[in-house]
Amino acid sequence: MKVFIEEQKFTQPLVIIGLAIAVIGAIVSVIVRLETISQSNLTEKLTALSGVIIVLLVILLFLNLKLKTRIDEQGIFYQFYPFHRSFKVIPWNTISNLYIRRYDAIFEFGGWGMKSILRKNKGKSYTTKGNIGLQLELNNGDKILIGTQKKEELQRVLNTYNKKAAYD
Structure with a gap:
């Protein structure tokens, strides 16, 4: 019985560079407004930090994205994790x-x-x-x-x- 197994991730340099630029941009925007943010109420602080939080969530998503493929005598199985919790057959x-x-x-x-x-x-x-x-x-x-x-x-x-x- 032959089995094909492959796991792929988003590891292209342009993706990594793009995510790094987004993180740097979000952090710089917070640093530039740090004095204003520190004197704000909690809602305004969370609003100011929302860009960094969103970028970090996107990075977390990209770190976890995986395309898994398996082919065996039963058929073709694929899973695009985390969107598919189990293999599609x-x-x-x-x-x-x-x-x-x-x-x-x-x-x-x-x-x-x-x-x-x-x-x-x-x-x-x-x-x-x-x-x-x-x-x-x-x-x-x-x-x-x-x-x-x-x-x-x-x-x-x-x-x-x-x-x-x-x-x-």
């Missing part, structure tokens, strides 16, 4: 077609992350970085793209299980 017999393809995250889906596009022909995407993904076309017409950084390993496992899918 796509049994082999519900897949009409699947293939590895290049995608353009910006133009096709509006960026990386968990995306559900209103244009039905694109479907949903779960990506963290890069431009290679596993495209799934389900028997009910739904489409799902799951990003990968392990194209060759994924292809080897798909070759093992391709006879289980409904399209064969």
